[in-house]
Amino acid sequence: MSTTIPRRDRPKQAAKAVKAVKPGTPATSQTASGRHSQRWLAWIFLAPTILGMGLFTLVPIAASVVLAFFRWDIISAPTFVGFDNFAEVVQDPTVRVSFLNTIAFVIVAVALQLGLALALAVMVQEKMPAWLRTFFRSAFFFPLILSAASVSIFMRYLFNEQFGVVNWFLSLAGIPAVPWLTTPGGSAAVVILVYVWQNFGFSFLLFIGGLASIPMETYEAASLDGATGWRKHVYVTLPLLSPTTLLASVMAIISALQVFDQPYVLTRGGPGDSTRTAVMVIFESAFQRLEFGEASAIGVILTLIIMAITAAQFRLSKRFVFYQ
């Protein structure tokens, strides 16, 4: 007979446990001065992080917002131009295309990343023996710790139309050489492929953690109710995994919206503007055209888009995410 506390009763149990230890036992009793000194201690520990974040994150963000209203080429003194930078950015066809590319990239890459990570996580968690599970966890996570620039240089060789290994393998199957990096479709496919290959390991680990936290009893109950393997995943795994899916999707979308390394190294944004992304345009405006104000304006717009998408995700999560 199972001694597990039914899940719905767990909060009550926890509340009882808190009440049980709360009344002033010697181990947890605290004087006002004790709490005061602990607060100071907390601030001391937090200080380096707060200082670091303030200096290297918040101040640059604020400076970037201010800079968006100036014309500045590093060399001359900045000139206040009001909203001119924003107006120019909105009218610039390259900027518009790069944002559309970025959004298309996010939709495809994030869908592939999450889909692949979830499928592999389920397979590894359910079908593999423990020792293989450990191996695959490391193997799938490994690309993430590599430098994106190095990986992209390496991939550039692999996908070379004339001498790349990928086309060589395809030729063994009688498939003619594919112009991977020199046609809009091919280059977009390679950028997405390389990005997903390198990043899905993080989502995979999140899903592995999420799957491990789903109680076996729920699956047992579903089996008793007659659910088969596929239906169990649809009606048990996916709903109970929804908080993890939310976290994974928020992080994947934020990361994909900032994609730079792979398209920059693999294709330099080409052919045409087919793989040019928002962050690439920020880099080109600032460090190649010396238009730091315009680059900051694009950065501000991108930040607002990221914030809006993240807020929308959390809002939607109230309807679609099932917290146990």
Added chain:
Amino acid sequence: MTGATTGRLRELSRRTALGALGAGIVGATVASWPRLSGSDIPGRGDNSLSIAIMGTSADAAARQRAIDAFTRLHPDIRVKVQAIQAVDWKDFFTKILTMVAAGTPPDVVYVATEGAQLFADKLAHPLDEYLRRDAADMAEFFDDVHPSLVEAFMYKGSLFQLPMDWNAANMYYNTTAFGQAGLERPADDWTNVDFRNNLAAMRKARPSDFTPYYWTNRLFGGVVPWLYANDTSFLKETRSAGGDWLWDSFYANDPSRNLRSGGYQWLEPNADDPRVFETFDYLRGLVKDGLGVRPEEGGGSSLVGLFASNRIGTTPAGGYWVQGLHEAGMKENDYDVAFFPKWRSQRHQFGTAGYAIMKTAKDKDAAWEWIKFSASREAMELIFPNPVTTPARRSMVNEALYAGKGPAHWKVFYDTLDKYPTTGPIPAPPQQAAVETALMKNVSLAVSGDERQLKQALESMQRDLELALRRQS
């Protein structure tokens, strides 16, 4: 002592220890703060002359013998060379601009044609006063250097750099591939039609795992040499007035004296010129017929290896390739070099590089002494002991430099200037980075599809160039 007191003391001491640890972390951060400042940057915080070059620490070390020689001559000037790794010149300039933005600019920067006008326009100090002052010392240098290289560093009548090395887009060819196709060494005045016929013959002789013409999508050696050969360019080229002080001082008797000006200007786009269309259409034909590759943007890093492995028939490159091919195992007779094919003209493209003094340099006189020394034959021989580039001094491009490495017709390198005095630099206005992007992003599309796609790509290039030239102008 009661148990309660003992517990309180133990608690207090733990807190004290934790507090001390926290304070220690803060203290360590504060104490290490100076290490994170710009004083770590070579040349900053002391009076050293800080020199930035593109390359690795090995490249910086290779200059040590020249630095030692300079220090013997000027013991009062300390020199620090900072090598900055970059994929290409555009990337290198980006890093220099980052240093400028950070308030830690170097005093002297080794700048190639790609960035010459950007530096001249915004960052560099002209050399005119120094050249006038030391004209007697510098006469020997200019006697040994072709005026086309010098003119590439003229900007609005002032000279901003002395050329140290340079490279033209010549045509390298694999002698084995030529032999297999029954081809002889091309004549000096071979045409674009001859070139295409040679590619077709090589393709016929080696139908697979071989590319008759490999080219890259870059400013140097990409589409530009073909445009020059067809007597056009993607930007309208004009010359500014001025500069007579220099030409009359150092090149008064040069046969090409009358061609010289106050510097090149690229003020308007020219991608809508019918000759530009014709040139791209020719390249599109090569791609379509499997004679040339569809060029990757900025590619080229793997080119030496591919050429050395006999999988490429021809490719445009300069004298900088010789050492790389030698190290990759090519014997001196395995390859050779020819002039770029003739079309409407046989104007060639080149790029050159030299030191620029930054406006912000602490000691410009010391910077000039370094430049003057670097331009001497002694320094150049120390800096360029191997054919990793073409030295700007004609006298150094000699049999000894290429002995045992090839190519057999190494004279082609400097003859590109001497026999063709109209040979010109890469089009690189102050907005070079944006201009290069506007060119590169449309090249692949232009040569990859049908005639309609080519037309659209050139229209797009014209628009992008207009926008690029308007910026920061």
